[in-house]
Amino acid sequence: MRLAPRGARAAASAALAACVALGAISCGTASPVPTGAAPVDPLTLATIADLNTSPDIVEINLTAREAQHDLGGAKPTRVYTYNGTMPGPLVDAKVGDELIVHFKNELPEPTLVHWHGVRLPAAMDGSPSVQPPVKPGGTFEYRFRLKDAGLFWFHPHVRSDFQQEHGLVGVIRVRAPEEPRVDQERVVILDDVRVNEDGTFPTYLDDAAKMLGRESETLMVNGVRGARLRSRPGALQRLRILNAANGRFFNLKLAGTRLRVIGTDGGRIPEPYDVDSLLIAPSERYDVVFRAPSSAGEFPITTEPYDRGHETGENPARRLGVLVVEGQQVEAQLPSIDHGPALPKLAAPTNTAPITFSLDEGTTPSGELTFLINGKAWPEVPMQKMALAEVRTLELINLSEMDHPFHVHGTFFQVLSTNGVPAARIVNKDTVIVPMKGRVTALVKFDEPGAWMVHCHINEHAENGMMGEIHVGDATSLHGSK
Ligand code: C2O
Ligand code: CU
Numbered sequence: 001m002r003l004a005p006r007g008a009r010a011a012a013s014a015a016l017a018a019c020v021a022l023g024a025i026s027c028g029t030a031s032p033v034p035t036g037a038a039p040v041d042p043l044t045l046a047t048i049a050d051l052n053t054s055p056d057i058v059e060i061n062l063t064a065r066e067a068q069h070d071l072g073g074a075k076p077t078r079v080y081t082y083n084g085t086m087p088g089p090l091v092d093a094k095v096g097d098e099l100i101v102h103f104k105n106e107l108p109e110p111t112l113v114h115w116h117g118v119r120l121p122a123a124m125d126g127s128p129s130v131q132p133p134v135k136p137g138g139t140f141e142y143r144f145r146l147k148d149a150g151l152f153w154f155h156p157h158v159r160s161d162f163q164q165e166h167g168l169v170g171v172i173r174v175r176a177p178e179e180p181r182v183d184q185e186r187v188v189i190l191d192d193v194r195v196n197e198d199g200t201f202p203t204y205l206d207d208a209a210k211m212l213g214r215e216s217e218t219l220m221v222n223g224v225r226g227a228r229l230r231s232r233p234g235a236l237q238r239l240r241i242l243n244a245a246n247g248r249f250f251n252l253k254l255a256g257t258r259l260r261v262i263g264t265d266g267g268r269i270p271e272p273y274d275v276d277s278l279l280i281a282p283s284e285r286y287d288v289v290f291r292a293p294s295s296a297g298e299f300p301i302t303t304e305p306y307d308r309g310h311e312t313g314e315n316p317a318r319r320l321g322v323l324v325v326e327g328q329q330v331e332a333q334l335p336s337i338d339h340g341p342a343l344p345k346l347a348a349p350t351n352t353a354p355i356t357f358s359l360d361e362g363t364t365p366s367g368e369l370t371f372l373i374n375g376k377a378w379p380e381v382p383m384q385k386m387a388l389a390e391v392r393t394l395e396l397i398n399l400s401e402m403d404h405p406f407h408v409h410g411t412f413f414q415v416l417s418t419n420g421v422p423a424a425r426i427v428n429k430d431t432v433i434v435p436m437k438g439r440v441t442a443l444v445k446f447d448e449p450g451a452w453m454v455h456c457h458i459n460e461h462a463e464n465g466m467m468g469e470i471h472v473g474d475a476t477s478l479h480g481s482k
Contacts (some may be wrong), residue, residue, distance in 0.1 A: 001294050004114050009117070010108070012400055015474075016045060016207065017050045018029075019222075019344070022205045023409075025176070025240060026138070026188070027210045028449060029269065029272040032205045034081075037149075039153075040334075041230070042222075042224050042227075043186065043188075043208045043221060043222045043224055043228075043229065045087070045090040045128075045187055045189070045222055045270060046084075046085045046086075046088075046089040046090065046092050046173070047081065047089060047090050047091075047092060048060045048061075048062070048083065048090065048091050048092075048345075049061075049435075050092075052100070053355060054116070056096065056097055056098060057097065057099075057100060058091065058092075058097050058099050058100070059097045059099075059101075059102075060091060060094045060099075060100070060101055060102070060336040061083075061102045061104070061176060062081055062082055062083060062101050062102065062104070062113070062295065063082070063083055063103075063104045063105075063106055064080065064081070064085075064102045064103070064105050064107050064111055064113075064168060065081060065083075065084065065106035066078055066079065066080060066081070066106075066107065066108075066281075067081045067084045067086070067167075069081075069084070069167065069223065071193055071195045071199065071218055072199075072202070072218050072223075072225055073195045073197060073198055073199025074197060074198050075198060075199040075201055077199045077200065077201065079166055079167035080167045080168045080198075081109060081167050081168070081415045082154075082162055082168060082170045084114045085223070086141045086156075086167040086223050087167065087168075087170065087171075087189045087191065087222060087244060088123060088167070088168065088169050089170055089171075090169075090170070090172075090173060090187055090332050091117075091170065091171070091173070092173050092175070092273050093121065093145070093146050093170040093172060093174050093175070094145075094146075094175045094176075094177075094178055095146060095149045095174055095175065095177065095228050096145065096146065096434070097145070097146050097174075098143065098144070098145050098146075099143070099145075099172070100141065100143045100158070101113070101141065101142040101144055101290040102139070102141055103134065103138070103140045103141070103142060104138075104139045105134040105135065105137065105138050105296050106136070106137070106138055107136060107159050107163075107297055108136055108272070108305070109158075109159070109163075110133035110134060110135050110136065110138075110158055110382040111133060111134055111137065111142075111156045111158050111163060111168070112126045112127065112128065112131055112133050112134060112156060112157045112176070113142065113154050113155075113156065113268040114126035114127055114154060114155060114156070114157040114409075115142070115144070115150060115152065115154050115172070116154060116155060116283060116407075116430070117145065117150060117153065117265055117266075117285070117412075117430045118146065118148075118152045118172070119145075119147050119150040119410060119411060119412070119447065119448070120144035120145070120311065120410070120448070121144060121448055121450070122410065122449065122450020122475070123446055123453060123454065124143065124144045125410060125450070125452070125453075126154075126157055126160065126357050127157045127409060127451075127452075127453045128157055128453075128478065128479055129451040129452070129453050129478055129479050130450060130451055130471055130478060131435070131476045131478070133158045138247075140260040145334060146174045146193070148174065148266065148267055148288070149174050149175060149176035149231045149267045149268065150174055150263060150265070150266060150267030150268070150285070151171060151172070151173055151174075151187065151240040151241075151242060151287065152169045152171070152174065152285075153169065153170060153172065153242050153244070153283075153285075154169075154170045154171075154172065155168055155169050155170075155244070156168045156378075157453075159212070159460040159463065160311045160462060160463060161246060161459035161460045161462070161464075162214075162245060163212050164244070164459055165193060165194070165201075165246050165316070166201065167193075169189060169191070169242075169244040169334055170262060170472075171187055171189065171235075171242060173187055173240065174182075176267070176341070177266070180238070180262070180289075180337045181236075181334050182236045182237065182334065183232070183235035183237065183295060184231065184232050184235055184236075184237050184238070184240040185237075185238040185239075185240070186224060187222075187241045187242075188241045188242070189219070189221070189222050189223075189238045189241075189242050189244050190219075190221060190222055190241060190243050190245065190250045190320070191219075191220050191243075191244045191245050191253075192216045192217070192218055192219050192220065192245050192248050192460050193214075193216055193218050193220065194209070194214050194215070194216035195216070195423065196217070197217065197453060198275060202345060203228060203233075207369075207462075209247070209368050209460065210416060210460060210464070211306075211310060211369065211402075212247050212309075212402065212458070212460075213245075213246040213247015213248070213282070213310065213458040213459065213460045213461065214247055214460065215247050215248045215405065217318070217325065219248075219303065219318060219319075219320050221301075221320055221321050224321075226321055227301070227320065227321030227322075228318075228324050229301065229321060229323050229324065230324045230326065231323060231325050232292065232325070232326070232328060232329065232330050233290045233292060233293065233294050233295060233296060233321060233325050233326075233327070233328075233329045233330070234291060234292060234293075234294045234329050234330045234333050234453030235291070235330050236289060236290075236291055236292075236330075236336065237289065237290055237291070237292055237333040237335070238262075238287070238288070238289045239287075239288050239289075239290075240263075240287050241278075241285060241286045241287070241288065242280060242284075242285050242466065243280040243282050243283065243284055243285075244282075244283075245396075246279050246282065246283050246305075246458065246459045246460060247281060247458050247459075247460065248280070249280065249281050249306055249312075249403070249405075249433075250277045250279075250280045250303045250307050250320075251277050251278070251279045251280075251303050251304040251305070251306040252277060252279075252280060252301070252302075252304075252320075252325060253277040253278075253301070253302050253303070253304050253317075254290060254299060254300075254301050255299045255300045255301075255323075256293055257290045257291070257292075257293065257299070257303070257323075258274045258275060258276055258290065258298050259274065259275050259277075259278050259288040259289075260272050260273070260289050260290060260292050260305055260336060260337065260341055260375025261273055261274075261275060261287070261288055261290060262288065262289055262337050263277065263285075263286070263340065263396065264284070264286055264287065264289030264342075264427055264428070264429060265284060265285050265412065265428060265429045265430045265431060266412040266428020266429060266430065267287075267428065268341055268450055269340050269343065269425065270286065270338035270339060270340050270341065270342055270343050270347070270425075271339065271340070271404070271425055271454060272337055272338060272339065272340060273424070273425070274310070276424075279306060279433070279456070280379070280416065280426050281403070281405035281431065281433045282405050282431075282457045282458055282459075283405060283407055283430075283431045283457035284433075285404065289336060289337055290475075291306045291333070291336065291365075292323065292325050293325050294325050294350040295325070296325050296327075297325050298322045298323070298324055298325070298449040299322060299323040299325065300319055300322055300323075300371040301320045301322060301323055301324070301348070302317045302318060302319055303317065303318050303320055303323045304317045305317060305323075306404075307329065308402055308403040308436070309316065309403055309436045310401065310402055312402075321374065328455055328457075330453075341378065343426065343427065343428065344428050345414065346391050346414050346443040346444075346445055346465065347391055348391070349390075349392055349393050350390045350391045350392075351386075351390045351391070351392055352393075353392070354392065354394070354395045355384050355392050355394050355395070355444065356374070356385065356395040356397065357373050357374060357384075357394075357395070357396055357397070357406070357468065357471065358371060358373065358375070358398075359371075359372070359396065359397065359398045359399065359400060359404045359406070359434060359456065359466065360372045360375070360398075360399040360400050361480060362377075362399045362465075363403075364377075366465070368382055369464070369466040370464055370465045371456065371461040371464050371466035372383065372465055372466065373454075373465075373466055373467070373468045374467075374468070375425070376466075377464070377465030378462075378465050378466070378467035378468065379467075379479050381465075381467065381468035381469070382468075383451075383468065383469040383470065383471050383477070384445060384468070384469070384470050384471070385470075385471050386444075386449070386470055386471070386472050386473075386475065387472070388446060388448075388449055388472055388473040389445060389446070389447060390445065391443055391444070391445045392444055392445070393441060393442070393443060393444075394413055394440075394441070394442040394443065394444045395439070395441055395461070396432070396434045396440040396441075396442070397434075398435060398436055398437060398438050398439065398440050399435050399436040399437070400436060400437070401409070401437065402429070403433050403434065403435050403436050404433075404434050404437050404456040404458065404461065404466065405431050405433050405434075405456060405457045405458065406430070406431065406432055406433075406434050406440070406454065406455070406456055406457070407430060407431040407454065407455055407456070407457045408431075408444065408452065408454045408470070409430075409452040409453045409454065410446060410450065410452040410472075411430070411444060411445065411446045411447065411452070412428035412429060412430055413428075413429060413430070413432070413443060413444040414426050414427065414428060414430060414440040414442055415432055415440060415441070416429075416441045416442060416443060416446075417440070417441045418435065418438065418439070418440050418441075419438045419439055429442075431457055445469070448472065449472050449473030449474060449475055449477075450469075450471075450472055450473070450475045450479035451467070451469050451470075451471050451475045451476065452469065452470045452472060453469055454467070454468050454469065454470060455467035455468065
């Protein structure tokens, strides 16, 4: 569908407003959702109200506070939320919009809001390298332009293993001027949360959780266990997917259907490709389309076995939910999506010295498990320096027995090869799986100066040492990494 300017949207298009408000939208050629009529899909994400009447500014209030959420325990769980919901709300915007966020911390502990994947000025990045934590009762105004189309997200960057697991996750959908026509589009946040039988969060972290990140059998789609994704037969469905789990890798499969990947972390990709199952590491995003089967039925949505180390490949497939195909066949089948916008490739390195990060596990002098970059634990990890706008090779070397999804703040990188095998296609990523005992070679370039964090996005690894910094231009870090 083509998006009208926000002014026209607000005034003229009630149907579109309904679409946008539903988050799980039914736009394009499908009939618009009648306002107030259909029961709200439980998979619908809450949408944040835009307080600004200007068509090119999205201005929101964002409050981190405690609330209750049913996570399958005997009692509802006391969770951390953005604006009261778990997962947090959806921010809807278009490319070029300015986003203004009036953030308030009503949690009993300090926090920061990091805008994952958004290319912005370093001062707005919400990492501990650029901003002191916002204390309980404190406020901060984030303000930046959304330069890229795609699905981005926000989460805390203080005790992220604890705070994100407790519910602090939100998404930003940035629309391009031209979006492909589909029958239905959903933003899908995959997560798993570990709670005790009484509904409380465990206070004790066992060795498996320390080693692999917190995982649980409570698999959720948009905060719902046993999710039911409804579709009309033959409908072209688009899912914009985020893995917001601390540790779990989702290897997503939809029975009877292949998924067509049309985008990832950095937005749409030029050449879509089909997969039987789609591996999504923590913090990665994938944009997929699929055609619902042409006859009614229920089709399991599962996460298939994947070996990310320490015998995880022996875990069985697990059910995430079902695709429920029902109702009337779509009148005319929309064509699937065969191509996307062109993507400028990064040129050959302008500085041939690579930026190298080796990833490993280790033990502290007192015998505790720790995670290391270039042999050190944060904040002792030696920082790396880059000039503004230079292109460098990024070498990610995994010395450990498990995968690490490695994230770079403030830019996209382009993977050239994994374990020496050339990448099938060049795409913009902000997180890449560095396979156990393996190696990823990429190109990276920054357009903004500053202290940019790099880290594993298994939050237990990051918070236990596997974080570092790239200093671009004349940058200083609050964390004083050397
Ligand atoms: Cu989702 Cu430091 O990042
Ligand atoms: Cu890791």
